Amino acid sequence: MMIDGTFLKLLLKKDWIKLSGFLIGIAGMTVGVAVYFPTLYNTQVARNAIVLVLKSPAMSALFGPFKLEPPYTTAGIFGYEMLIWVILLAVIANLTIAIPNSRGDEERGIVELLMARAMSRQAWLNTVGAELLAFNGGLVLINGGGLMLVNMAGSTIAADWLFALLVGVTGLMFGALSLLLAQIFSTGRNTTIFAYVVVAISYLIMAMASTANATAWVWSAIIAWGTESGVYATNQWWPLVLLTLGTLLFYGATYTLLRQRDLDAGLLPDRPGRAKADWRLQGSATLLLQTQGLMGIIWLVMIFVFGYAYGSAFQMMGNLAHSNQVVSALISTNGGRTIVMNFMVLLSVLFGILGAVPGIMILNHLVTDEKKGYLESLHAKPVGRTRLFLIYALFGWLLSVLVLGAGVLGMAVGSRISMTTPLEAAVFWRTFTAMIAPISVMVFAQAMVVGAVPKFKNLIWLFAYLAFFYGYFGNMLKLPHWLGKLTPYGWLPKVPVAHMDWTTGTIMLFIAGILLLAGAWTYCQRDLEID
Structure with a gap:
């Protein structure tokens, strides 16, 4: 039931290049753009002008619902333009880490070997979850610390860490969701496909709802929950609570379903093959x-x-x-x-x-x-x-x-x-x-x-x-x-x-x-x- 420390070390050793690359890429882009941003909108006239653009349906479709309030600040514009894209990158990183180490390792027979070492299936799941938690925790620390050091005009320490936490917790929630899908589907290929389908549909709902000013529909797009916080503007913390509850819900469901399925099998039954191969397999x-x-x-x-x-x-x-x-x-x-x-x-x-x-x-x-x-x-x-x-x-x-x-x-x-x-x-x-x-x-x-x-x-x-x-x-x-x-x-x-x-x-x-x-x-x- 606990985390297996030896297996966690092996996971980190195996994935260190992937983890380091994602951390450097995502945090480097976030902090790098934050350093560069003040040179773009250094006057109130420039900020007011770009806000007119950002309020357009085209930009709302890209960045989500517009939550900024005047007077507009550099940090506020940064938060609106960057949050959803950094979240998307964090989500992709978590899917790339979680699926190969869960359903992928089952397909390769690695989990069966771990079970022979007297490791429980729950300990294996907890260890994979611990790697996701470590990755997203590191991402939060680097992003939050970097934004705090940049100290953009209009930013506060609380808002900097809110931005970082929204990115990290959303990524962790989708990591937990991918672990849940790994219990449902029997192959890593199908798990990956449907995980990205969920991401795409969620983003599409956000884009359409934002364009049509249908605020209520944005809540059906789980990838856009963080955008409702109005980071660097109203700084609402309750979306972070909702994201945390979503993470716990997905992980709890994963924990329950793991106990109800056989090893190297999904809850959805595999279709029986044909008695004879048809022309498509020849x-x-x-x-x-x-x-x-x-x-x-x-x-x-x-x-x-x-x-x-x-x-x-x-x-x-x-x-x-x-x-x-x-x-x-x-x-x-x-x-x-x-x-x-x-x-x-x-x-x-x-x-x-x-x-x-x-x-x-x-x-x-x-x-x-x-x-x-x-x-x-x-x-x-x-x-x-x-x-x-x-x-x-x-x-x-x-x-x-x-x-x-x-x-x-x-x-x-x-x-x-x-x-x-x-x-x-x-x-x-x-x-x-x-x-x-x-x-x-x-x-x-x-x-x-x-x-x-x-x-x-x-x-x-x-x-x-x-x-x-x-x-x-x-x-x-x-x-x-x-x-x-x-x-x-x-x-x-x-x-x-x-x-x-x-x-x-x-x-x-x-x-x-x-x-x-x-x-x-x-x-x-x-x-x-x-x-």
Whole structure:
């Protein structure tokens, strides 16, 4: 029933690179932006102007409900712009830590070995929970201490620690939720899929509720509970109490369900297999489609709904630009282009980055399937390694392009329904075609890493995070242009405001092709990795 100290030390030793990377990345971004923020809004006029922008439906969809009250302070604007994004990063970190150490270790047989050491299943769960508690505790201490040292105008010590605690406790709550899902589903793959579905749906509800000023609906988005605190403004502490209760509820439910299921099994029963394999299991390509099809469908539906939600808000954004000259001047900065077109530049980067994620995940599954021995039956048959590699790589690329298309299509459908004068189809076509090249580079760069040095397969997420951060905050924080060019998304013009640079796009596709071929060649040269 207690925490196993030896196992906790082993977990920390195994995950120290992952834990350190998340701590440095999340806390470094939080404190670094806090240091830089006062130079952006150093006058009351500048703060009042940016607040007009932040009150727009587009910004409410991104950052959540606006809770600031005049006089607006630098710390207040920082809290509103940064809280939800730091929370998202903390949530992703907790899911990345919790699921492999719970359901993942069960699949690998590690938990069975631990049980043979006279460790109870409750002690194993408590030890995994202790690692999550240690990680989030460290995140709270670094964030809170760093913000306190920065001492932004309008901040207080209590508000600094409230910000840090909201991030840490929300992350811990989602870590507990992922442990709960690990009791329900029998595979780490399904646990991961549904955990991220919960995150995506929660964020989508927050975006739609904030855009429509439906405050009551925000409470159904658990990821947005922290935004109700009005950090650096009203500084309400009761959302923190609610987050703590949610964490205890999820962990208590996990504790109860753990006692009711068998080891290496989930509460949801596995579907019985067919007596004879159908055509979908007769080839390596159809086998991959069968195993990854559910994930692909979830991604397509989720991104389409995201695009539709943002597209439905275009009419409100356009009305705001026409009625408020200050907002129009601040956001519509490209020769009379509308606020909607400039917001689409932001969304194109978002869908471009999100589109690359499923393709990267498919290629990562090539490594994990290989290590778990799932591919041994294929390697025992006349299936070439080059063919197998290309099936994974091209399937991942195709899924990424389809996910991008689903997001743009959803945006187009939502805008056509909501706008009195809908945007031309060519605008959405430019948005779609412009993002194919950087997505190709990201996916096939991961193919090369998987083929050559699979132990560095998680490095790609650093570039995805950098692209996301620069795409969203580059203009707002006035970040240098060279920083954006560290990722393929920074080399293209701001489509659809600007026209596509076909020369750069063609070069990027050529580079992507070279990366794919290099990955296929190196994959055939290296030894298979089997645990």
